[in-house]
Amino acid sequence: GAGVSQSPRYKVAKRGQDVALRCDPISGHVSLFWYQQALGQGPEFLTYFQNEAQLDKSGLPSDRFFAERPEGSVSTLKIQRTQQEDSAVYLCASTITAQRRETQYFGPGTRLLVL
């Protein structure tokens, strides 16, 4: 496929459980963004990678959230000790270059439900 893919598409976790969400950006895309979308809201920025470097993590809501992109392609968003307020759709987006004018292309998202 040519688009951004994310897995799993749905995840149900018990409160306190750790989860890992995966994003496969479009091949060759330099920039990668993670967003969190609560029910009925617009997406909110979490973190940004340029290749393997995490240049902006200002949107991560707590130190329970951790993201990595070790080889500059696939990225993983990890949430430790999940809480009910972490329930949301987690969206990944990528752009071909780091130019700010580039359009972000989004994946289908991972719907996380914390019980």
Place this chain on the structure above:
Amino acid sequence: AQKITQTQPGMFVQEKEAVTLDCTYDTSDPSYGLFWYKQPSSGEMIFLIYQGSYDQQNATEGRYSLNFQKARKSANLVISASQLGDSAMYFCAMREHNAGGTSYGKLTFGQGTILTVHP
């Protein structure tokens, strides 16, 4: 203060009619970009149209056009000849290009407008 405001929680339109979705924004950055995305029930964000702050003409992409009024800080989306498949959530988003020198292109989204197209 809200950076992106979409004041219409829901809009209804008859098939084949035109509809305007409102968006106002707030920024002190002279260089910025405005986007509209469509989010159907499947959840994926689909890019529709882009307007740069220095672009002289309003952006158009097929049935989509952006009514950009810079002085009023508004960027309304116009969908012409609505189709049943246009029923979805629509988001306006802004990317500030300077943002204190630390902008890497992150988007700030509005709350969205749910569009329902009636046959």
